[in-house]
Amino acid sequence: MLPESGGIDVFIGTVRNATKGKAVLRLEFEAYEKMAIAEMEKIAAEAISKWPIQRLLIHHRTGILAVGEVPVIIAVSTAHRAAAFEACRYVIDTLKQTVPIWKKEIFEDGEVWVAAHP
Amino acid sequence: MNINVLAFGIAKDIFGGSTVRLELANDATVYNLKYSLENQYPRLKQLASYMIAVNNEYALLGDTIHESDEIAVIPPVSGG
Numbered sequence: 001m002l003p004e005s006g007g008i009d010v011f012i013g014t015v016r017n018a019t020k021g022k023a024v025l026r027l028e029f030e031a032y033e034k035m036a037i038a039e040m041e042k043i044a045a046e047a048i049s050k051w052p053i054q055r056l057l058i059h060h061r062t063g064i065l066a067v068g069e070v071p072v073i074i075a076v077s078t079a080h081r082a083a084a085f086e087a088c089r090y091v092i093d094t095l096k097q098t099v100p101i102w103k104k105e106i107f108e109d110g111e112v113w114v115a116a117h118p
Numbered sequence: 119m120n121i122n123v124l125a126f127g128i129a130k131d132i133f134g135g136s137t138v139r140l141e142l143a144n145d146a147t148v149y150n151l152k153y154s155l156e157n158q159y160p161r162l163k164q165l166a167s168y169m170i171a172v173n174n175e176y177a178l179l180g181d182t183i184h185e186s187d188e189i190a191v192i193p194p195v196s197g198g
Contacts, residue, residue, distance in 0.1 A: 031197075096195070099195060102127035113131075116193055
């Protein structure tokens with residue numbers, strides 16, 4: 001942490017145990033790694049150009065995750081908290097739209113690729 | 119020309135594998151690629167949407183395709 005830092009906003013995504021009332025056993029994440037990293041770098045560059053960011057971390061896991069485990073962490077440090085809150089929100093929201101990572105929800109009676117079908 | 123198309127997520131289930139070989143006209147565009155993919159794999163049309171990436175960048179329908187390009191089908195993403 002930098003002495004000039006006045007605040008660090010950390011978003012930690014965790015695997016929920018249910019979706020629309022249906023019990024989720026686990027999630028399986030997959031990435032198009034090269035492009036995922038490239039898109040994350042674009043998001044970071046955009047955030048750094050929009051806010052006075054001192055430190056920025058984007059972390060995303062792939063593979064099989066059980067309920068309660070952590071697929072994604074975003075951390076932003078800035079001199080003043082407003083920028084940290086806004087930038088952190090921007091990064092996670094944009095990651096969910098552009099980064100080529102996919103999750104499959106595994107239920108007792110089957111599995112679903114999230115957002116695949118209307 | 120002959121191209122390899124990478125598939126991820128539900129596209130891998132639709133193709134039955136992580137890559138698919140496709141024969142395209144030499145001056146084919148992303149639009150032509152989507153057209154022939156959908157002919158061969160109609161289930162693609164039931165997806166909410168899907169993008170095509172060329173060399174790790176989201177491509178526009180009018181972009182032309184080259185045999186050396188790395189091409190991937192990108193179903194709706196769901197990271198985070």
